[in-house]
Amino acid sequence: MIADRPERPDERTHQQPLTDDAPFPAAPGHDFTVRRRTLLALLIAAIVLPCVYVATMAYNDLRAREADATDTTLRTVRVAEEHALKVFDMNEALDARIVDLVRGLDDDGIRANEAQIHQKLDAIGGGYPQVAAVSIFGHDGELLASSRFSPPPPASIVARDDFTGIRDGRVIDHVSRVMRSQVSGETVFNMGVARRDDADVFAGLVSVALRPGYFSSFYHDLLGPSSPMALGLVRSDGAILAFDPPPRATRSAITPNSPLAAALARGGESGVVRMHSALLDSNVIVAFRRVGSYPVYVTCAYRTPAVWAAWYRHLSVLIISMFTPSIALWCVIWLSLRRLAAEEAAWERWQAEASMRRSIESAYRQSRKMEALGNLVGSVAHDFNNLLMIVSANVQIARRRGAADLERELSAIERALKSGQSLTRQLLGVARKQPLRNETIYVGRWLPACRELLRASLGAKVSLVVEVDDGVWPVLVDVAEFELALINLAVNARDAMPNGGRFTVRARNTSFRPDEGFPLDGDFVHITLEDTGAGMPADVLARAFEPLYTTKPKGTGTGLGLPQVFAFCERTGGLAAIDSAIGAGTTVHLYLPRSLAEPPVPRPEPHEESAGMQHGLNVLLVEDNEEVAAGTEALLQMMGHRVTCASDAASALEFVESAHADGDHASPFDLVLSDIHMPGTMNGIDLAEALQGLEPALPVILVTGYAEELDRARHVDVRVLSKPFDIALLEKTLEAIREERQARAKRERDATL
Numbered sequence: 001m002i003a004d005r006p007e008r009p010d011e012r013t014h015q016q017p018l019t020d021d022a023p024f025p026a027a028p029g030h031d032f033t034v035r036r037r038t039l040l041a042l043l044i045a046a047i048v049l050p051c052v053y054v055a056t057m058a059y060n061d062l063r064a065r066e067a068d069a070t071d072t073t074l075r076t077v078r079v080a081e082e083h084a085l086k087v088f089d090m091n092e093a094l095d096a097r098i099v100d101l102v103r104g105l106d107d108d109g110i111r112a113n114e115a116q117i118h119q120k121l122d123a124i125g126g127g128y129p130q131v132a133a134v135s136i137f138g139h140d141g142e143l144l145a146s147s148r149f150s151p152p153p154p155a156s157i158v159a160r161d162d163f164t165g166i167r168d169g170r171v172i173d174h175v176s177r178v179m180r181s182q183v184s185g186e187t188v189f190n191m192g193v194a195r196r197d198d199a200d201v202f203a204g205l206v207s208v209a210l211r212p213g214y215f216s217s218f219y220h221d222l223l224g225p226s227s228p229m230a231l232g233l234v235r236s237d238g239a240i241l242a243f244d245p246p247p248r249a250t251r252s253a254i255t256p257n258s259p260l261a262a263a264l265a266r267g268g269e270s271g272v273v274r275m276h277s278a279l280l281d282s283n284v285i286v287a288f289r290r291v292g293s294y295p296v297y298v299t300c301a302y303r304t305p306a307v308w309a310a311w312y313r314h315l316s317v318l319i320i321s322m323f324t325p326s327i328a329l330w331c332v333i334w335l336s337l338r339r340l341a342a343e344e345a346a347w348e349r350w351q352a353e354a355s356m357r358r359s360i361e362s363a364y365r366q367s368r369k370m371e372a373l374g375n376l377v378g379s380v381a382h383d384f385n386n387l388l389m390i391v392s393a394n395v396q397i398a399r400r401r402g403a404a405d406l407e408r409e410l411s412a413i414e415r416a417l418k419s420g421q422s423l424t425r426q427l428l429g430v431a432r433k434q435p436l437r438n439e440t441i442y443v444g445r446w447l448p449a450c451r452e453l454l455r456a457s458l459g460a461k462v463s464l465v466v467e468v469d470d471g472v473w474p475v476l477v478d479v480a481e482f483e484l485a486l487i488n489l490a491v492n493a494r495d496a497m498p499n500g501g502r503f504t505v506r507a508r509n510t511s512f513r514p515d516e517g518f519p520l521d522g523d524f525v526h527i528t529l530e531d532t533g534a535g536m537p538a539d540v541l542a543r544a545f546e547p548l549y550t551t552k553p554k555g556t557g558t559g560l561g562l563p564q565v566f567a568f569c570e571r572t573g574g575l576a577a578i579d580s581a582i583g584a585g586t587t588v589h590l591y592l593p594r595s596l597a598e599p600p601v602p603r604p605e606p607h608e609e610s611a612g613m614q615h616g617l618n619v620l621l622v623e624d625n626e627e628v629a630a631g632t633e634a635l636l637q638m639m640g641h642r643v644t645c646a647s648d649a650a651s652a653l654e655f656v657e658s659a660h661a662d663g664d665h666a667s668p669f670d671l672v673l674s675d676i677h678m679p680g681t682m683n684g685i686d687l688a689e690a691l692q693g694l695e696p697a698l699p700v701i702l703v704t705g706y707a708e709e710l711d712r713a714r715h716v717d718v719r720v721l722s723k724p725f726d727i728a729l730l731e732k733t734l735e736a737i738r739e740e741r742q743a744r745a746k747r748e749r750d751a752t753l
Contacts, residue, residue: 032344039340043333050326054318061318062311066285069302070272073229073287076222077270077300080231081289083218087130088175088191088294091208095193097124098134098206102195107138107204110145118150130214132181132188136195137163137205144204148184155182157205166194167202172295177239178212178252187212189241215242228306230280236264236295247279254279260286264297277301353516359577360519362542386625389723393631396727400638438572439479440599443507443525443592444472446479450486454505457490461500462531469508475525476595481568488561489529489588496533496586504530510591520575523594530587536580544578565590616640617738620698622652622674622687632673639731649674649682653690656698669698671737676704688718699737701730 101120102110110117117136125134125147134147141158157163165173176190192207212233219231223244233242238253238261254261259273270289277284284301291298395413398406448466455464486505493503510526512518536544545566562578565588569576573593580586619641623629626647633643646652652672672691676684688700700718719733 032340032347035340036337036344039333039337043330043337046326046329046333050322054315054322057318058311058315061314062307065307065311066304069228069285069304069307070287073285073300073302074272076229076231077287077289077298079222080219080233080298080300081291084215084233084291084296084298085294087210087215088291088296090128091131091191091210092193094124094131094134094208095191095206098136099193099195102136102206104198106197107140107142107144110136110138114145114151117145118147118152121145121147125208130210132186132209132211133184135207135209137207139202139204141205143183146183153183157182162190162192162207163205166192166205172236175235175241175294175296177235178241181209212242216244216246219244228303230284230301230303232279232299232301233291234264234297234299236267236290236297238264241296243279251279260288260299263288274304355579356518356577359579360575364519386628386723390625390627390631392727393628393635397631397634397638400635438476440474440476440595440597441479442472442474442599443527444468444470447505447507447527450483453483454486454490454503457487458494458503462494462497463500463502465502465504467504467506469506471509472507473509473523473525473594474597474599475572475592476597477572477592478568481564485565485568485590486529488565492561493529493531493533493586496531496535501532501585503532504528506530509594520573520591520593524574524591525594527590527592528587529590530585532585535582535584535586536578537582541578541580545576616642617670617734617741618642618644618668619734620644620646620652620655620669620672620674622646622649622672622678622684624648624675624678628675635727635730636673639734641734644669648678648680649684649687650680653682653687656691656694670741671699671701671734673701674703676702685716688716692717699740701733701737 098121101124102117105113121134121136125131132148135143135152136145137157138144141156141160141163143152143155143157146152160176160179162173162176174192176192178187178189180186181188186209188209188211190207190209192205194202195204195206197203215233219242223229223231230247231244232240234240234254238256240251240253254264255278259275263271263273268290270287272285272287274283274285276282277286280301280303283304285304285307286299286301288297288299290296391413395410398410447468451464451466454466458464490503493501497503506528508526509523511523512521514521544562546563566576569590569592574591575589576591577589578586579589616639619636621629621633621636621643623632623645624647629645629647633645636643644655646655652674656669656672672687674684674687678684682690684702684704688702691698691700697717700716701721702716702718703721703723719737721730721733
């Protein structure tokens with residue numbers, strides 16, 4: 001905001017012109033920004049560096065533990081593979097010995113020598129714990145001889161997969177799936193080879209039945225108790241031959257389409273995969289190795305939750321050891337930041353209080369200058385008011401007489417009258433002589449309702465923001481003067497932001513105690529009006545509230561805008577101050593005292609029955625200015641009233657008293673219309689007080705342009721119009737008086753009857 005015009009580029013400075021004095025220098029040793037940034041950098045470093053270190057160590061530890069788990073599975077699966085290879089090689093050798101034993105014998109020959117063959121089969125396979133039975137089957141799948149029974153019970157394996165697979169030459173079926181033996185009922189899986197006659201035709205099958213429990217027992221001993229690993233022996237098609245520990249789910253094969261099943265199907269020799277195991281119901285790292293050239297793999301699964309559990313334990317120790325001292329350092333830095341914030345707040349409060357004191361002192365010096373100038377301005381404005389009254393009255397007379405051919409000229413005169421009335425109002429306001437019509441309003445409700453008024457004053461380029469706290473106190477102000485003050489400030493803000501900007505209006509409650517150094521004490525509503533313009537230099541700000549001072553181009557400013565704002569606040573019992581800095585905009589502070597009275601409840605407008613007068617009134621017009629009296633008399637007569645003129649209050653009082661002296665209690669006048677400021681020993685208020693002492697009392701309308709007279713007039717039971725008054729308002733007031741007199745006369749007649 002500026003003093004009635006935008007600043008010129010050569011006027012800009014780097015000062016903060018809160019007052020006439022120089023701005024506050026930067027406090028040595030109080031570079032709060034640098035200190036805050038340093039502490040924040042230390043705090044960030046104290047947080048980030050330990051976190052980065054812990055994250056790096058945790059990541060590396062997790063990768064190392066996973067690598068160790070993978071190495072462990074690879075070593076374990078290698079041991080299990082060597083064990084399985086020895087067993088399978090031995091079984092293959094047993095099959096070869098049995099084939100040689102029965103070479104040259106057909107099925108009937110084997111049956112004929114079954115007793116001798118049984119003894120030899122028992123001798124061959126009976127000494128191995130993994131071997132459950134050794135059997136010879138004929139070309140039709142019938143059991144011919146067994147190491148377990150002699151003679152063998154009737155049994156046939158013609159429908160078994162291993163029999164048909166070996167007969168048809170499928171390699172995978174040389175190792176069967178796990179099954180229950182038809183003869184002994186024991187759970188086994190078989191390794192078999194084909195018997196062939198001299199013509200190399202399939203003649204039967206030699207099978208060695210192996211116990212899965214033998215492998216499971218070996219795996220249990222290899223892993224030890226509470227091991228996170230599991231060992232298994234599976235065929236290349238995923239069929240499980242042996243597994244330890246026993247899986248939670250009863251399954252005969254690994255999950256199809258799993259990473260391990262896919263790896264086994266590809267026929268690789270060895271590898272490592274990560275997957276979720278349905279057998280263990282856990283995520284696992286699985287290492288696998290093929291057992292020699294057999295269609296069998298040894299698998300070792302390491303549960304990853306065990307890896308994570310160990311990693312969590314190590315991470316908790318690492319976090320405790322690392323962050324315990326870090327938390328202590330964080331607390332120290334945080335306390336340092338709080339202390340720095342407290343120091344900065346104290347420093348800013350001291351600066352603000354000192355700035356406010358200097359600003360208020362400057363404002364009071366300005367007030368004294370304005371008081372001296374106001375006396376002169378008030379006298380000029382009063383005489384100018386009388387001239388405006390003469391012009392206004394004669395324009396109304398011309399309109400009422402129907403001067404249709406002068407409509408354009410009369411409209412131009414009326415526009416000039418409104419401009420003159422606005423200028424007079426500003427002059428009287430600056431001089432503290434403008435009559436105030438104070439009323440109690442809620443700022444919280446009233447201020448948002450002024451948005452459109454402010455938007456119109458700001459223009460399209462400036463955005464408006466209104467922020468009002470909840471529960472803002474009511475104030476006792478002249479609403480018209482309040483609106484004029486806001487308009488003046490909005491116009492100044494618009495001129496300070498020719499390229500657009502933001503105008504912010506805020507309202508909040510504030511209180512001052514006598515010991516705080518503020519010139520006023522008590523409860524106030526603090527209204528701030530802030531723009532984002534270029535700001536004001538110190539020399540302009542020092543004279544911003546001075547009447548008739550303007551830096552605007554000729555013809556665009558009167559120098560009465562900011563002085564009117566200052567005078568308005570002062571006359572309400574408050575204060576106005578400006579805070580501005582070049583390049584940082586301007587903020588105007590309005591302090592309006594809190595009103596303890598509640599705002600009046602709005603009442604509906606009375607219904608107007610008729611605009612015309614039924615009977616004219618007898619009006620005693622008291623005016624010392626002949627031109628004003630002539631114009632007002634003519635207007636009243638055109639309204640249908642009868643007018644008697646008096647040039648001063650003493651003459652008017654004689655007119656009224658002479659009627660009472662003749663014994664006529666009924667006054668010849670219905671009302672008295674009098675100016676307040678008149679020559680002689682009596683003014684209009686003295687006349688009104690004298691007339692109220694008569695019986696019956698006459699209605700009185702007083703006209704004034706001075707605030708001091710208006711304040712006194714409020715203590716008298718009269719109606720008051722401020723100069724220059726609106727003719728329509730005068731007519732409405734006369735109509736109200738006429739209706740009151742008619743109502744009183746009716747009540748008197750009714751009482752007489």
